Amino acid sequence: MGSELGVNANSKAELSLTPVSIWWVCWTCVWTTVIAIGMVYLIIHRNSTPLRLRGIGLSLSAVILLHLYWISVQLGLLVGSLAPGDAEFWIMGTLLPCGIALFHASNSRFVHVANLQKRYTRPNSRLVGLPYGNTAFEPKGGKGLIDRFRRLDYTTKSLITVGFAMLLQIFLTASMYIISRKWHSSWGIPGTEVTGTAMEQKSEMGRGWEWWPGVFWQFFWSWIVAPIILWKSREIHDTQGWRVQTIGCAVASLHATPLWLIALYVPAMEVVNNYWLPAQWICLSIVFIEIFTVLLPCWEVFRHQSLHQETLDLIAEWESKQKSAPETKSLKSATATVESMMSGSVKTDVSDESVMSMPALEHVLDRDPASLQNFSALHDFSGENIAFLTSVAQWKSSLQDASDVEDEEDLKEMLQERYNSALSIYVEFVSPHAEFPINLCFQELSKLENIFEEPARIIYGDEPEMNAIAPFNIPSFSRLPSAMSSDGSEKDIHVTASVLRDRVWYWGDVPEEFVACGLGANVFDEAVKAVKYLVLTNTWPRFVRSRSNTCRLPGTTAGSGFDVELARAQHVN
Structure with missing residues (x-):
């Protein structure tokens, strides 16, 4: 049977400079460099539209903890026989569960943000909750700890909950270490000690019930929490890649705990463990988590910048044509094009500079802001921008x-x-x-x-x-x-x-x-x-593209997709 770092009775207390161990060292250096570059890129572009709602502080903190655990496992074949018997126990019992806890807190924001944005599709219910804690629409409530906790914002409550979970995990790890005699023979529960040669003892230290709390949170998130999040987000189709990230991380984490247990306790896996350590089944899920949490957002930022630049070029082209054409003719052209787009009678694309103009956006805001409002809230998670524009317009018209x-x-x-x-x-x-x-x-x-x-x-x-x-x-x-x-x-x-x-x-x-x-x-x-300029260069191009894609579907009109999404959102709420 296997152990966490591949140590067996025949191992020698020296560096294992085999082709397999050297390969894992090289892979560790390459992948760590890629992830580090990706994290720096996200930090630099942290104010970009695809990242503002993600809370990359939590997600990157989770990635750092998980990656440190990942590095310790990748180097296991190289230094496993030299590492202290309890080193990997403490690494797995702290870094892995704490990283998973932070990742859960970050990833659960997806459904929370999506549900909050749905209120922008119901203008009469937007003022259900205001900032500053003690609102004019909500009673102050009691002054106990539970009442104070309930009044905190979602992020703060998540951090407090995750903080307590991390402290509980550290307590459990320390408790397992104290009550088991695997790592110390002078105290602990009798019968938990290991015997034999030094390598036989170290091999036995690398598995056992003491390790299970360390992997519990990975199992809990991948088999219980993640499916719940996926079920709640089944009607959410965002333009930020957030749902894809959630699905990818959830599916890629299902195998980790079962295969880790199989590799440790099934003798037939001993041959595989010589090349692929039991803990690397967990590390495989960490690699996919890093792909969907770091590299996918990098791609979303890059795609957003490309679309943003394309929009700016189209706006510049529109303005240059406007100088040579009468203003009335230019406005009529933009109005006619956008009306065709909204009605679905003509297939419109983002490459049409008349659509990517401020008059086209203002025409929709004046005549039919509901479709743009629904798209920005249900898909783009920027419903506050359109709601602000329409609220100010209604307020000014009522003065x-x-x-x-x-x-x-x-x-x-x-x-x-x-x-x-x-x-x-x-x-x-x-x-x-x-x-x-x-x-x-x-x-x-x-x-x-x-x-x-x-x-x-x-x-x-x-x-x-x-x-x-x-x-x-x-x-x-x-x-x-x-x-x-x-x-x-x-x-x-x-x-x-x-x-x-x-x-x-x-x-x-x-x-x-x-x-x-x-x-x-x-x-x-x-x-x-x-805000109009922000909508024109961010939400508006994606809205136009989505209308164009909807028109391409047989038997549909441009507005049908948004009507269905709005009906679903209202039904859920």
């Missing part, structure tokens, strides 16, 4: 003309209403604490933060507790909304305090910067321009 207001008090009321409406848009889409904040440059983000961030924290979180002695002492609220007026009785005071979280408005002073932006009407103009 009352300031010239029609003559009374100064009415003008002040109108300005206050504008500010609160804009504040809700800021909280949902722009604030750094939003679930999916839109991607703005530092200057524009700082400008909007100066206007909205402090009132947002006062309204939606980080506000002081209600003063039980002086309940009217609520900072930054100059007066209550007319719909919640109080006659001063103690009962009404408490009713007002409880309702504030459901229909609270900011009644403090409106910032001068907001007033200077056309009485607030133009406060989001620069942000809208930035």
Whole structure:
């Protein structure tokens, strides 16, 4: 039977410089270099669209731990007889399960992000949860550890859960080491010691029930957690390669634990173990995990950059043609082409520069934003961008003309209403604490933060507790909304305090910067321009390509695929 590092009774305490061991050393150097280059590439492009939602910090940390374990196994045939008998036990009992735990925390974000993005397909239900922890729409709840844990964001909860799992695994590894006499004869459970020559003892140290907790998490993830994730993501078809990554890692990990056990305990595998160590069945799954976690995202970033550059070239070509053609004719051409694309009557491709233009995108946003909204939320995981554009457009169209207001008090009321409406848009889409904040440059983000961030924290979180002695002492609220007026009785005071979280408005002073932006009407103009350009060069090309692919399917129209996906998303939720 085999052992973790291929040691048997006939092994000698020296380096095993055989062709097989030399091959594994060379392979280790080559593959480690490839993975290191890939990780550096991902770190450099960490702000790229395919990587922003992935949480590469967790995934790369998992890859590092798994790869360190992988290296120890690849060098097993070379140095196995020289390594201490308990060295590989500690490596496998810590690096492997901790790496799998971090990988699980990273990979589970896929379904979480996809489910959160589905809310952008239902505009009336978007404000179900706001940032800042203590929202105006959710009660504060208790102050116990469990209540505090429930109020944490998904990433923090995942890290805490995984952290406890890693501590539990380290505790189990240490417990196995203490209670077993395989690695020490002076203490432990009688009957667990090993006897024989030094190599016979080392061979017996390389297998046994003490090793099972180290591989438990690999089995748990590949046979229980991964199938659950795949089942939950069966209706998700993203453009980021995230689902492909999840499927690839899950399928490539199924064989690891069963074949590891077979290689250790089936005598017929002894011949194979001379060339392929039992733990290398686990390492084979690690190689595929690294391919799908490091190399596939590198390819997605490269493909995204190629499509981005192709889009920029088409935009430049469109603008050059626009200079030589009348503006009206150019706009009519773009409008006609995009209407044909949306109706499915003409097969449109991303190589058509009239489609890859800002007028074409604006035409869809004005006339039929639902299809683009559904695609960006269900497939591109960037639904916040289209939702922000449509929300700002609806908000601006609903604004009352300031010239029609003559009374100064009415003008002040109108300005206050504008500010609160804009504040809700800021909280949902722009604030750094939003679930999916839109991607703005530092200057524009700082400008909007100066206007909205402090009132947002006062309204939606980080506000002081209600003063039980002086309940009217609520900072930054100059007066209550007319719909919640109080006659001063103690009962009404408490009713007002409880309702504030459901229909609270900011009644403090409106910032001068907001007033200077056309009485607030133009406060989001620069942000809208930035987001439109981001959509034009990222989501829009993939949307056009998907419409073209849908048109190629026999018996389908361009919109049918999106209608089916939207219906499925609404049914699931």
